[in-house]
Amino acid sequence: MVFIIYKPSTNNSNKLQRKIEPLVSKTQVENYSSIKDITQRLQRPMKEEVVGIFMPSSEKDLSDLLSINHLVKDIRIILVLPDRDEKTISIGHSLRPRFLTYADGDLSDVAAVMIKMMGNSREEQNQRGEVYA
Amino acid sequence: MANILIIDDDKTVNEVFAEIAQELGHNALSETTLKKGLEKANKGDFDIVVLDVRLPDGDGLKALPDIQSVGSSPEVIIITGYGDPDGAELAIKNGAWDYILKPSSMENIILTLTRALEYRAEKQSKQFPVVLKREGIIGSSQKMNVTFERIAQAAVSKANVLIAGETGTGKELYARAIHENSPVANRRFVVVDCAVLPESLVESTLFGHEKGAFTGADRAREGLIKQADGGTLFLDEVGELPLSSQKAFLRIIQEHKFRPVGGRREIEVEFRLIAATNRNLEEMADTGQFRKDLLYRLRSFTIESPPLMDRMEDIKELSVYYSNRLCETYEAETKGFSPEFIEALNLYDWPGNVRELINTLEETLSNAKQEPVLYPYHLPINIRAKIKRDFVNTSSNKKDSINPVDPLEDKGDEIMKMKDFRELMESRYLKKLILISGGSKKDACNISGLSRTRLFELLKKYNIDI
Known part of the structure; x- marks a missing residue:
């Protein structure tokens, strides 16, 4: 499983980094800090199961992410919203995130969801290995 | 007054159904062969077709799609004198209204006809989407046509929907299509993935919490249920919802109100609920892993997502x-x-x-x-x-079969369904496998390359003893 992370540089983005680092090896994480860079990445084939962790810096940044919605249809998204405004929340749900939280929290919920996803993925791989071995 | 067509080679059955239909105030016509029945169905404006399975000139189940596709798109009730669980399942999955066994009581026939006509009247009174928005849902097979019709029905209904199907069949796309074609399409579509939520996060994520409700709750948080107010809440992998949270969720479905974690005030909500699962919820309910009352609420309207x-x-x-x-x-x-x-x-x-x-x-x-x-x-x-590997297996089965009858031998234009052919081949393969492995499960796994789990699944499926 690979985590593709989008987080423009802010104080909160360091907080996310600190939560993620202990959980996964460096080879499992790809970091992008601009819409252009992540767009280019999403236009390349995914060789493994991918989870996107997106932490836009503002409502405008979130809207820019929504403009590349067609590139993230087949990947699961954990979305960290920059604020709790109704409009931001509505745009956030348009990305159909599998988990949604807010940048002003301590982000331990993001870590817990990542652990659950990785556990599920291992379990699925084991099942597939057993059934189709 | 409805028009009912009965296709059965048993004239007594035709007469009984026609009599009941007429007593209920409807018109009834009957035919004793599939060919004549299809001709009549094509020409007439029928609301209901009562269709026998074994007819002198063909199999009623195989003709089901042809009957369903005639101009009036009638509801089809299958009747049979031979109880066949697979046939019953196939009929329902292919969109038959009901599958009843002969002989059936008068009450049962009346009830089935009445319900089918009520359903049809309700269906016709609702405006289905003229063009179904179905982004990413691709296919034009009979299975998919049935699914599209179910999606269209679900979109205009307010009933809770349960989408059941294997992983990877596109259940979320169906949920999205129901929302996009519904009267609340311009409101939020909120996804709750029960499979990725650790148990400790389920309630605060769904219901929200007040500041100080638990350690770490340094500010109040609105839950996803509240965020779905006025729109659609999509509960994906609902079978993974912890038992402890199922009761609270059931109350929301029943009473449309809830209390955030640590909150004193109840919040009212109105949302359209769509749930999806790849698990057998009935089996889970029987073993106490899923609440039966919640299951009954979720499956007001079900859609099968075909593999x-x-x-x-x-x-x-x-x-x-x-x-x-x-x-x-x-x-x-x-x-x-x-x-x-x-x-x-x-x-x-x-x-x-x-x-x-x-x-x-x-x-x-x-x-x-x-x-x-x-x-x-x-x-x-x-x-x-x-x-x-499969090709070699099939070829070797053909050469040295336990049952030497060739299912593809020339029978004119008749050919069995690919699914039936595959099952026949699998069954033959397993019989041969058990024979050459001398009944040893370990050897059977080694020879076939199947895992123990898969081998047992297949042996159970084909009722083969080892």
């Missing part, structure tokens, strides 16, 4: 759609398909369903690089190996 294996006629359309979409994503030229490539896709059984097909196409496109046409050689090596 890809059951709609292989869609594979070319699906492959073209997703290959083009992937090429567009990668800003590459669209690829052509060689006939052998399509044939190879048809020979694989796609246990991971459409999702596996998409992943396979992605890898295939990557392997093909700049080549303009895709060939089997470009497929991932594990898929090619599996196709070859």
Whole structure:
């Protein structure tokens, strides 16, 4: 499983980094800090199961992410919203995130969801290995 | 007054149904052969067709799609004197209204006819979407046509919907299509993925919490249920919802109000609920892993998401759609398909369903690089190996079969369904496997390459003792 992370540089983005680092090896994480860079990445084939962790810096940044919605249809998204405004929340749900939280929290919920996803993925791989071995 | 057509070779059955229909104030006509029945169905404006399974000139179940596609799109009630669980399941999955056994009581016949007519009246009174928005849902097989009709029905109804199907069959796309075609399409579509929520986060994520409700709750948080107010709440992998949270969720469905964690005030909500699962919720309910009362509430309206294996006629359309979409994503030229490539896709059984097909196409496109046409050689090596293995198995079964009758021997234009053929071959393979492994499960696994779990599943499926 690979985590593709989008987080423009802010104080909160360091907080996310600190939560993620202990959980996964460096080879499992790809970091992008601009819409252009992540767009280019999403236009390349995914060789493994991918989870996107997106932490836009503002409502405008979130809207820019929504403009590349067609590139993230087949990947699961954990979305960290920059604020709790109704409009931001509505745009956030348009990305159909599998988990949604807010940048002003301590982000331990993001870590817990990542652990659950990785556990599920291992379990699925084991099942597939057993059934189709 | 409704028009009812009865197709049964037993004239007494025709008379009984016609009498009941007339007593209920409806018109009834009958035919004793499939050919004449189909002709009549095509010419008339029938609301209900009562269809026997074993008719002198054919199988009623096989004619089900033809009856359903006549101009008046009648509801079809299957009647049979031979109780066949597989036939019953097939009939319902293919959109029959009901499957009743002969002889049936007068009350049962009246009730079935009445309910079918009530359903039809309700269906006709509602304005189904003229063009169903179905982004990403590809296929034109009979299975998919039934699914599209169910999606359209669900979209205009307010009932809770349960979408059941294997992983990778596109349940979220169906949920999205129901929302997009519903009166609340311009409101939020809120996804709750029960499979990724750790138990400790379920309630605060769903219901929200007040500041200080628990350690770490340094500010109040609105839950997803509140965020779905006025729109659609999609509860994905609902079978993973912890038992402890099921009771609280049931109350929300019943009373449309809830209390955030640590909150004193109740909040009222109104949302459309769609749930999806790849688990057998009935079995879970029987073993106490899922609340029966919640299950009954969730499945007011059910949609079966068919596995890809059951709609292989869609594979070319699906492959073209997703290959083009992937090429567009990668800003590459669209690829052509060689006939052998399509044939190879048809020979694989796609246990991971459409999702596996998409992943396979992605890898295939990557392997093909700049080549303009895709060939089997470009497929991932594990898929090619599996196709070859199955081919060799089938060939060896043909050469040395326990049951030497060839199911493909020339019977004119008659050919069995591919699913039936596959099952026949699997059953023969297993019988031979058990014979040459001397009844040893370990040897059977080694010879066949099957895991113990899969072997047992198949032996159970075909009722073969080891």
